Amino acid sequence: xxxxxxxxxxxxxxxxxxxxxxxxxxxxxxxxxxxxxxxxxxxxxxxxxxxxxxxxxxxxxxxxxxxxxxxxxxxxxxxxxxxxxxxxxxxxxxxxxxxxxxxxxxxxxxxxxxxxxxxxxxxxxxxxxxxxxxxxxxxxxxxxxxxxxxxxxxxxxxxxxxxxxxxxxxxxxxxxxxxxxxxxxxxxxxxxxxxxxxxxxxxxxxxxxxxxxxxxxxxxxxxxxxxxxxxxxxxxxxxxxxxxxxxxxxxxxxxxxxxxxxxxxxxxxxxxxxxxxxxxxxxxxxxxxxxxxxxxxxxxxxxxxxxxxxxxxxxxxxxxxxxxxxxxxxxxxxxxxxx
Amino acid sequence: xxxxxxxxxxxxxxxxxxxxxxxxxxxxxxxxxxxxxxxxxxxxxxxxxxxxxxxxxxxxxxxxxxxxxxxxxxxxxxxxxxxxxxxxxxxxxxxxxxxxxxxxxxxxxxxxxxxxxxxxxxxxxxxxxxxxxxxxxxxxxxxxxxxxxxxxxxxxxxxxxxxxxxxxxxxxxxxxxxxxxxxxxxxxxxxxxxxxxxxxxxxxxxxxxxxxxxxxxxxxxxxxxxxxxxxxxxxxxxxxxxxxxxxxxxxxxxxxxxxxxxxxxxxxxxxxxxxxxxxxxxxxxxxxxxxxxxxxxxxxxxxxxxxxxxxxxxxxxxxxxxxxxxxxxxxxxxxxxxxxxxxxxxxxxxxxxxxxxxxxxxxxxxx
Ligand code: SF4
Numbered sequence: 144x145x146x147x148x149x150x151x152x153x154x155x156x157x158x159x160x161x162x163x164x165x166x167x168x169x170x171x172x173x174x175x176x177x178x179x180x181x182x183x184x185x186x187x188x189x190x191x192x193x194x195x196x197x198x199x200x201x202x203x204x205x206x207x208x209x210x211x212x213x214x215x216x217x218x219x220x221x222x223x224x225x226x227x228x229x230x231x232x233x234x235x236x237x238x239x240x241x242x243x244x245x246x247x248x249x250x251x252x253x254x255x256x257x258x259x260x261x262x263x264x265x266x267x268x269x270x271x272x273x274x275x276x277x278x279x280x281x282x283x284x285x286x287x288x289x290x291x292x293x294x295x296x297x298x299x300x301x302x303x304x305x306x307x308x309x310x311x312x313x314x315x316x317x318x319x320x321x322x323x324x325x326x327x328x329x330x331x332x333x334x335x336x337x338x339x340x341x342x343x344x345x346x347x348x349x350x351x352x353x354x355x356x357x358x359x360x361x362x363x364x365x366x367x368x369x370x371x372x373x374x375x376x377x378x379x380x381x382x383x384x385x386x387x388x389x390x391x392x393x394x395x396x397x398x399x400x401x402x403x404x405x406x407x408x409x410x411x412x413x414x415x416x417x418x419x420x421x422x423x424x425x426x427x428x429x430x431x432x433x434x435x436x437x438x439x440x441x442x443x444x445x446x447x448x449x450x451x452x453x454x455x456x457x458x459x460x461x462x463x464x465x466x467x468x469x470x471x472x473x474x475x476x477x478x479x480x481x482x
Numbered sequence: 483x484x485x486x487x488x489x490x491x492x493x494x495x496x497x498x499x500x501x502x503x504x505x506x507x508x509x510x511x512x513x514x515x516x517x518x519x520x521x522x523x524x525x526x527x528x529x530x531x532x533x534x535x536x537x538x539x540x541x542x543x544x545x546x547x548x549x550x551x552x553x554x555x556x557x558x559x560x561x562x563x564x565x566x567x568x569x570x571x572x573x574x575x576x577x578x579x580x581x582x583x584x585x586x587x588x589x590x591x592x593x594x595x596x597x598x599x600x601x602x603x604x605x606x607x608x609x610x611x612x613x614x615x616x617x618x619x620x621x622x623x624x625x626x627x628x629x630x631x632x633x634x635x636x637x638x639x640x641x642x643x644x645x646x647x648x649x650x651x652x653x654x655x656x657x658x659x660x661x662x663x664x665x666x667x668x669x670x671x672x673x674x675x676x677x678x679x680x681x682x683x684x685x686x687x688x689x690x691x692x693x694x695x696x697x698x699x700x701x702x703x704x705x706x707x708x709x710x711x712x713x714x715x716x717x718x719x720x721x722x723x724x725x726x727x728x729x730x731x732x733x734x735x736x737x738x739x740x741x742x743x744x745x746x747x748x749x750x751x752x753x754x755x756x757x758x759x760x761x762x763x764x765x766x767x768x769x770x771x772x773x774x775x776x777x778x779x780x781x782x783x784x785x786x787x788x789x790x791x792x793x794x795x796x797x798x799x800x801x802x803x804x805x806x807x808x809x810x811x812x813x814x815x816x817x818x819x820x821x822x823x824x825x826x827x828x829x830x831x832x833x834x835x836x837x838x839x840x841x842x843x844x845x846x847x848x849x
Contacts, residue, residue: 258779315758327599363681389840406519406831408526463491464500464705466528468841478573481622482518482546482677482832 147246153415154274156241164272167246170251172236172260172267184268189292194229196220197288205252205282207326209318209337212285213252217259218342218415219288220470224373225344226362228299228351234235236270236287252283263342265289296356303360304381308449309427309472313346314339316370317398317419320412324479325401334397339416346418346439353433354426361421368412368473369378371458373419375472378456387447387470388461406480410460411473421449436457442479490704492753499709504534504662506716512668513715514661514804516654517548517675518545518832520605525841527705533712540667540804541837543657544675546622547574551756554650555580558619559588560785561648564754567612567783568594569778570604571619574830576654577823581790601633608637608645619781620649624681627651627768628742631749634770634777643786648779649770650690654678654687654847656766660757667804669714672698673770676730678719681746683738691724702730731758754844758792758826759799796825808835815839 152159195300198219203214217234224231240249260267266337347362363382365373370392378385394402394409402409416439422430427445434440458470489495517519521541523576543549559580562569568583576586576597588596594614598604601618606680608616620630630647637645641825654675661669674687679700690698697718701711711729718724728734746768755767770778792799795813800806808814808827818824820836 324599385655390491408521446780462527462705463493464496464527464529464532465493466532468528469528469843471840475577476573478831480519480832481572481574481626482544482675 148246149241173258192293193292194227196223199286208322210340213256214259216285216287221286221342222364224291225347228297229293231265231291233268238272239284245450306451307382310447313418313440315393315395317409317412319415321401343478347375358426359425363419371410372472374458385458386449393448490706513764514540514542515673516542521837525646525837541834543802545832548826549757556787556790557785562593568616571597573597577829578826618647625677631745646777646779648667651768660763674698674700680735684736687726695724697724699727759802798825798827808838
């Protein structure tokens with residue numbers, strides 16, 4: 144029996160496409176949402192500031208330990224909203240499918256899109272599907288845009304870090320990066336590492352519930368480029384110096400092990416379910432406590448603090464030897480060592 | 483094994499060791515590391531600035547991408563230009579500047595260059611594209627050469643006829659000999675590579691102590707490993723007794739990995755090789771032997787490059803010989819950065835220039 148696959152004709156706009164959308168796509172993602180078939184969705188938005196974000200996902204491979212591109216697309220966009228202090232409202236979903244994709248794979252991706260959206264409490268309200276010739280895409284590309292509202296009193300931005308603030312990380316770093324790498328390279332790690340892809344909006348809400356909104360200065364998810372890159376971006380935007388201690392940054396043993404084998408630096412590995420919180424010092428302990436009480440923040444730790452800029456914005460890391468060095472942004476891509 | 487890592491970074495263990503190392507203040511000691519991963523560890527953990535100044539840690543020809551000769555780089559680029567060829571290689575080779583172009587530039591222009599994480603991937607590509615020739619650009623020391631040898635054996639077994647290897651593999655021990663023979667830099671002891679030694683074993687270095695009276699210690703990569711190695715070397719140097727010791731006992735043995743050595747012997751023959759910065763070193767390279775000729779890209783394709791010129795003003799050659807520290811290159815951090823690398827030592831993540839730039843650009847920044 145040959146397996147059902149996506150054909151170019153599925154993208155032609157004709158009956159095949161309608162059937163694909165009506166039978167395979169919509170039923171899977173409309174769980175909990177009221178998906179309409181009009182050209183645009185109508186949204187009821189509270190009379191508050193609106194946050195809008197968009198992101199495209201081209202992860203290779205689309206399936207990895209701990210998730211797939213669908214989970215990533217929803218989590219990523221929800222997190223982009225949450226990092227602005229926004230409460231997510233609705234999501235659009237555009238699929239670019241390479242001809243030849245197995246229908247079963249598409250369905251698995253859609254299922255996790257629906258599950259993740261449900262978990263985050265966001266509705267998928269509009270979408271688009273295109274099919275491209277073999278070779279024009281890598282199995283599937285996904286674009287998601289998200290809308291949310293920012294409750295009054297919240298003002299989080301990468302440019303709000305102030306000297307004296309404390310830097311909190313919500314959990315272990317490098318999990319997603321290593322999960323993807325080991326999938327790509329067929330590392331066969333003895334202890335497989337799961338991607339941490341997950342929506343963080345509930346964690347963010349818990350933080351806002353527990354400490355004053357104006358104490359929360361920066362929220363950022365250290366995705367591509369890793370923690371090192373994110374901290375550098377914040378230091379530059381806020382014109383401050385950030386100092387962290389390497390020993391305090393939580394890294395899973397299996398991630399450390401994989402990094403040792405591959406010659407990677409966890410500080411530069413991607414994360415899809417972690418956040419950096421920069422908070423006023425007097426509320427740091429409370430924020431940490433609240434984060435640690437949640438599943439997604441149970442490994443949270445204070446990793447450093449913000450200082451006045453000396454000559455120029457920078458990030459320093461204190462090594463285990465007690466020496467300090469600059470922590471620079473990732474330049475290019477990390478490749479496995481060959482030495 | 484994984485649990486060990488934390489112990490090797492335990493400040494409680496590191497401090498007393500650093501103190502003992504500081505007691506070697508009677509003279510200058512210069513120790514050379516010859517492995518890209520050591521270069522990175524020493525830079526990343528700030529070991530160079532943690533040990534006293536009279537203990538000089540030099541970087542040698544330990545970065546496989548960096549020691550690849552300009553001519554070989556150009557040849558690979560020529561191969562990539564052939565529209566019938568898919569050139570598969572490790573990521574770090576992409577941006578290495580050739581005389582006129584680089585693999586990354588050729589790829590942008592439409593050449594078929596794929597970054598592979600393993601040779602298995604390249605073999606799979608060959609199987610999926612029977613209409614094309616897949617050439618694996620093999621770069622590396624004894625560490626990566628066995629996997630390439632296995633890929634050739636596998637290709638033969640699976641009857642994959644459109645797979646071949648452009649081998650620029652090199653051997654570490656002959657390079658150490660060449661450095662000592664030249665006498666250009668004083669080397670009191672070698673921090674010997676951990677991964678390479680897993681394959682070739684301790685025995686491969688005995689000539690260092692026996693013929694040259696220079697001690698060597700095979701080292702692991704964690705801060706504690708490297709500091710212990712440094713202390714072991716200092717002890718030997720002070721007592722004027724040179725031997726080859728093993729600090730990395732948890733992975734390296736005296737004989738090495740015989741299975742991998744057999745595969746190397748079966749597929750390759752030892753040949754003279756051209757090293758960037760050092761020149762032609764006798765018996766320092768691995769060429770594919772006659773029996774596996776069909777998998778030898780240099781025989782299968784007639785690649786000729788008219789001339790090769792190393793990047794002007796780039797001191798990679800001196801850096802690779804330990805004559806210059808990256809800081810002493812005029813272009814370091816100015817005309818040459820990881821974003822716009824001039825020489826391979828700034829391209830490869832294992833290159834000394836890249837490591838010094840990333841981690842030590844502002845050295846001795848202490849709280
Ligand atoms: S800094 Fe750049 S130009 Fe100078 S030696 Fe290193 S790679 Fe060559």
